[in-house]
Amino acid sequence: MATALSEEELDNEDYYSLLNVRREASSEELKAAYRRLCMLYHPDKHRDPELKSQAERLFNLVHQAYEVLSDPHTRAIYDIYGKRGLEMEGWEVVERRRTPAEIREEFERLQREREERRLQQRTNPKGTISVGIDATDLFDRYEEEYEDVSGSGFPQIEINKMHISQSIEAPLTATDTAILSGSLSTQNGNGGGSINFALRRVTSAKGWGELEFGAGDLQGPLFGLKLFRNLTPRCFVTTNCALQFSSRGIRPGLTTVLARNLDKNTVGYLQWRWGIQSAMNTSIVRDTKTSHFTVALQLGIPHSFALISYQHKFQDDDQTRVKGSLKAGFFGTVVEYGAERKISRHSVLGAAVSIGVPQGVSLKVKLNRASQTYFFPIHLTDQLLPSAVFYATVGPLVVYFAMHRLIIKPYLRAQKEKELEKQRESTATDILQKKQEAEAAVRLMQESVRRIIEAEESRMGLIIVNAWYGKFVNDKSKKSEKVKVIDVTVPLQCLVKDSKLILTEASKAGLPGFYDPCVGEEKNLKVLYQFRGVLHQVMALDSEALRIPKQSHRIDTDG
Numbered sequence: 001m002a003t004a005l006s007e008e009e010l011d012n013e014d015y016y017s018l019l020n021v022r023r024e025a026s027s028e029e030l031k032a033a034y035r036r037l038c039m040l041y042h043p044d045k046h047r048d049p050e051l052k053s054q055a056e057r058l059f060n061l062v063h064q065a066y067e068v069l070s071d072p073h074t075r076a077i078y079d080i081y082g083k084r085g086l087e088m089e090g091w092e093v094v095e096r097r098r099t100p101a102e103i104r105e106e107f108e109r110l111q112r113e114r115e116e117r118r119l120q121q122r123t124n125p126k127g128t129i130s131v132g133i134d135a136t137d138l139f140d141r142y143e144e145e146y147e148d149v150s151g152s153g154f155p156q157i158e159i160n161k162m163h164i165s166q167s168i169e170a171p172l173t174a175t176d177t178a179i180l181s182g183s184l185s186t187q188n189g190n191g192g193g194s195i196n197f198a199l200r201r202v203t204s205a206k207g208w209g210e211l212e213f214g215a216g217d218l219q220g221p222l223f224g225l226k227l228f229r230n231l232t233p234r235c236f237v238t239t240n241c242a243l244q245f246s247s248r249g250i251r252p253g254l255t256t257v258l259a260r261n262l263d264k265n266t267v268g269y270l271q272w273r274w275g276i277q278s279a280m281n282t283s284i285v286r287d288t289k290t291s292h293f294t295v296a297l298q299l300g301i302p303h304s305f306a307l308i309s310y311q312h313k314f315q316d317d318d319q320t321r322v323k324g325s326l327k328a329g330f331f332g333t334v335v336e337y338g339a340e341r342k343i344s345r346h347s348v349l350g351a352a353v354s355i356g357v358p359q360g361v362s363l364k365v366k367l368n369r370a371s372q373t374y375f376f377p378i379h380l381t382d383q384l385l386p387s388a389v390f391y392a393t394v395g396p397l398v399v400y401f402a403m404h405r406l407i408i409k410p411y412l413r414a415q416k417e418k419e420l421e422k423q424r425e426s427t428a429t430d431i432l433q434k435k436q437e438a439e440a441a442v443r444l445m446q447e448s449v450r451r452i453i454e455a456e457e458s459r460m461g462l463i464i465v466n467a468w469y470g471k472f473v474n475d476k477s478k479k480s481e482k483v484k485v486i487d488v489t490v491p492l493q494c495l496v497k498d499s500k501l502i503l504t505e506a507s508k509a510g511l512p513g514f515y516d517p518c519v520g521e522e523k524n525l526k527v528l529y530q531f532r533g534v535l536h537q538v539m540a541l542d543s544e545a546l547r548i549p550k551q552s553h554r555i556d557t558d559g
Contacts, residue, residue: 015078038062509542
């Protein structure tokens with residue numbers, strides 16, 4: 001699918017905003033707005049050579065906008081994909097009698113052709129790095145008779161295991177994908193690795209199949225087959241068959257998962273696993289906008305257990321989530337609780353405390369950075385010690401809030417400023433041109449504005465006293481922030497008709513006589529106006545529709 005129009009606003013004119021009409025505007029509304037701007041910008045109305053040249057450029061821009069929006073064919077393309085959609089190769093073969101839905105399908109076909117040409121250059125790398133840390137010496141100390149051993153005065157923290165895995169995908173055609181993956185593991189001085197190659201083919205909209213070949217130094221060759229199939233719109237099945245060759249012979253394995261959507265947010269799973277660690281598992285997963293709930297029961301060899309977990313999703317900018325789970329079975333009982341939070345655009349940091357019998361207490365720290373995962377399980381003690389639980393819970397919170405305040409927050413602020421500065425530099429030429437066009441438009445409006453003000457004064461109508469557009473600084477703003485506004489009194493007065501001013505729900509930077517004084521920052525429009533001899537004032541968001549006069553805008557002078 002194509003991207004939203006917001007990505008194109010810096011490079012292309014917003015034709016609706018330029019004409020100051022709604023996106024649902026009728027042909028009559030478009031024609032009325034076009035005629036009004038033509039009367040304002042027509043080159044023949046200006047004798048001064050400089051004004052005439054500026055008027056001609058703005059007149060052509062308005063004419064181009066009207067040509068696109070008055071034609072149902074080009075308007076449908078523009079509404080869906082913006083000006084860049086009109087410039088895309090291949091539209092000349094689209095029949096003009098097609099509907100907007102048919103045009104959307106044609107655009108997507110052209111997009112798919114472009115994507116297929118770039119398939120060979122695409123990969124989807126995924127990786128995991130896990131580092132196991134043994135910190136039991138912090139809480140499980142030796143008896144006093146061993147304290148004379150050299151170096152025993154300080155707790156010994158060791159890395160006792162590591163695991164690294166990586167995979168890449170190489171699309172061969174629109175339906176075939178090759179997947180190469182590998183892993184290395186080591187624990188207590190012993191390690192090994194494996195490499196796998198898989199070929200996946202999408203057979204239809206309902207299913208796909210995958211062949212897998214693998215080999216490693218700890219295990220022999222592996223041959224596998226995976227199949228996925230949608231049985232009904234609400235039910236699907238996955239089957240995985242494998243043959244593992246080893247010195248002990250061939251070890252076959254079969255795993256089948258049957259899933260069904262119980263409702264919009266709930267899925268039920270039935271899993272059978274035969275061969276290595278045979279088991280039968282059933283689970284229900286409910287995922288909503290604010291929560292994630294799982295309940296599962298497994299009967300198998302050697303592990304049988306029951307699991308219940310709940311995760312709450314906060315609706316904040318940092319996508320904070322807190323979770324807890326209880327797992328009990330033949331191996332013991334484990335209680336786990338934790339939280340995760342987004343710390344940057346592509347990074348999520350999480351921590352969980354695991355308390356179990358006989359496992360003890362562990363702290364698990366995880367960082368997801370794009371498609372890479374870094375996992376650090378820290379084993380604190382083999383016993384259920386309150387001190388270990390306390391430090392595992394409080395320690396990460398203290399460290400996180402300290403890092404967030406001293407490192408993460410300043411870093412993100414600096415990155416945002418850097419991105420804004422880069423955006424300003426990349427659009428400096430374009431913004432300068434927009435500024436010059438806006439200033440030229442204001443000069444062309446002077447005579448029309450004078451006549452409008454005379455007409456409004458004669459009927460005690462709508463007079464724009466002052467109007468500013470851009471970034472305003474309030475009491476809560478930082479001292480370093482500066483006001484970045486432009487005077488738009490003349491352009492707004494020029495839009496007044498019959499003692500009314502109506503602005504549509506679009507960025508006001510595209511209005512005649514306007515430009516963006518602070519690219520990438522939040523903007524507002526502040527208007528001080530007089531109606532029936534009484535002062536009114538209003539502050540509106542950049543993309544907020546505005547209609548004046550209104551009784552609610554009236555300034556109370558009694559106080």
